[in-house]
Structure formats: structure tokens, C-alpha cells
Amino acid sequence: MHISPEIEALIARLARLPGLGPRSARRAALALLQEPESRLRPLIGAMQEAARNIHTCPKCGNLDSLSPCTICADTQRDPTVICVVENVGDLWALERSGVHRGRYQVLGGVLSALSGFGPDDLNLTGLLEQVQAGEVKEVILALGATVEGATTAHWLQEKLSSYDVPVSRLGHGVPIGGALDVLDEGTLAAALSSRRAL
């Protein structure tokens, strides 16, 4: 079968994206190549813009073009309530629910023996600095109800117990075994407003 190496390489790269298998990667590559001016070049442009401008916020771990990020820099938001999430997708999901008016801490992962993600890999700097400075009135652990999420929540609770800061977790509404970023806004809003002190 004759497919030129450039097209093969493009298909292989696209097939690595979540949600795209080999077959849909082929369809996507064809769609791009058949309309290079209206599809391929604009997508390259959007990716270059993102690669050039989007950085990880040094304070909370969010992805944004500003540093610190728009949420950390927003004086309308309560800096004393920090919501701890696993990744930026979970942050986006919570932002879509529109209930949390405080700030975030993006861990970048959850504790997992299987994937070798340990306590030192958690992005905690911003959170710990603020807690140590006595600036925080509440830490909300908004982690998925998975084994890894629960382990991480437990570990964080221990870690934070030496400081005088209330720690809560999301309330009922998070389905067991469910990931945050696939939940609807209503469930997330309910889970947030029914959070409980630990």
C-alpha cells in the first residue's frame, strides 16, 4: 500500500490523541490534507499560538497565557478558599459548574504506585506556601472518587493536619469510579455545595 511517509507520520501522531484511534486518525489526516488552506494551516497556526503562549501557572499549575494565570490574578475571586484538583481538565469542569469562586491548586496527577506517581511528583508548592502563611481558610479536595483519588485526598489531609486549616472534600454526587471531567455541571455543583469537613 502506497501512503507517503509524511502522511503516515501525520496519521501516527494524530492517533496518539485521546479519543482518536487509527481509523479516525486516518479520516482526520485526510480531512486536513484535502483542505490544506482552510483546515491544515489554520490548525497548525492555532497549535503554534498555543505552544508559544500557553504556560503552566507557577502558582496553581493551571494552563494559561498569563503568569500568574487569569484565575490567580482575579481579585474578584476569594484567595482564601483553594480547590485542589488533579489536572486542568478537572479545573475546567469545575469552572463550567460556576460554583467555586475561590482559587485552585492543580496537582498534575494523583498518587499511584502503578504509574510511579509519588508525593514528590504532586505540585503543592503554591498551596503549601499559602497555607504556611496563614492565608487560607479552607482547602477543598476535589479529587475523583477513585482509589488513587481517595489515597491522594487522605495523604493531603495528613499533610495539612499540622496546619490549622479546615479541609473538606466534595460531597455525594461524584459517582464511585467516575472521573471528574465527564460529569455534568449539575452533579458537580451538587457535589461542591454538599462538601463536608474532614
Next chain:
Amino acid sequence: MHISPEIEALIARLARLPGLGPRSARRAALALLQEPESRLRPLIGAMQEAARNIHTCPKCGNLDSLSPCTICADTQRDPTVICVVENVGDLWALERSGVHRGRYQVLGGVLSALSGFGPDDLNLTGLLEQVQAGEVKEVILALGATVEGATTAHWLQEKLSSYDVPVSRLGHGVPIGGALDVLDEGTLAAALSSRRAL
């Protein structure tokens, strides 16, 4: 909700790819942004390579880095049998089957009143030149068994009838591995009328 415009633009561009909706585009964008060096930049590179090197073959309409394309330039392939397909995806599908050892003509679409795709939009130049030069022994119409595919096949058959060239179409029938009770009546009728003595 705070998502920076660069990320929004990237998600919007990704969501236009076939097979990706708004939700999977968001997941894909995040995966790219969270690993810019190992995912985003290599994908940009693969796209730039493809945009720079891949062109439409002036002879048959295939996408390739060579001009004419690898298939048109392959002297091992029979230049007297031309298989007419709607798009490059269909060409790839036929190449995967490995049965056709001739060349192709990629129409770039099929006749459709709805989408305003008319006879002048069909890429026929290479085919007609070769037919007029008397170089072709068979034209195989490998078009989809849809209303538009059948209309296009009929129109092409008329168009080619003024030249002394045999025209065939793909056989209709039961797909290999397919169960009878899930097939539509049209396919079963076609399979029955194209039955073969054993």
C-alpha cells in the same frame, strides 16, 4: 469560565476534525498542552511536513509527496486499467485490499444537488486524456452504493460511452463476514440477482 483564547481557538480547530466533538477536542487539546515537548511540537512538526510536501497528483488526484504520485509513477502497475474513486480515503481502502493492480482517478466528490457538486467539479482530466489517447482498456467505477454514487456512475458511463472503452462497476452483494439478517433489502436483492452457479 476562564480559558485563554489560544486554548479556545485550539479546541475549536480540533473540534472541526471528523470524529472529534467538543468534548473530545477539549481532551485532545489538554493532552497536547500538558505535554508540549512530547506531543504538541511533534504534531506541529508532522503537520508542517505534510503541508510542505504533500500535494494533489496532477494526473489522478491522489495525495502524495511525489508528482506524479507513487502509484502513477509505478511502472509495475497496469496503466490501462483505471479505477475511479470518490476520494483518497476510498483509494486507501482499495489499496489495503491489495486487489487492484492498475491506476486510479480520484474524482474529489460525487454529483450532489444538495451540496452543489456538479459535473464541472469532478476531477476527470487525467482519465479523459488517457481514454481519448486510446490508452485505457477498462474503467472500473468504484463508487459508493448511494444515490449520489449511483448518479455519478450513471453520468460517467454516459460520458465514456462515446469512447470505445469498457466500463464496469464494483459488484454488489453480501459483505464477507456479514450476516444476512442485518442486511437491507436492497443489498439482498442485489446479491440475489448477481448470484453465481457453484
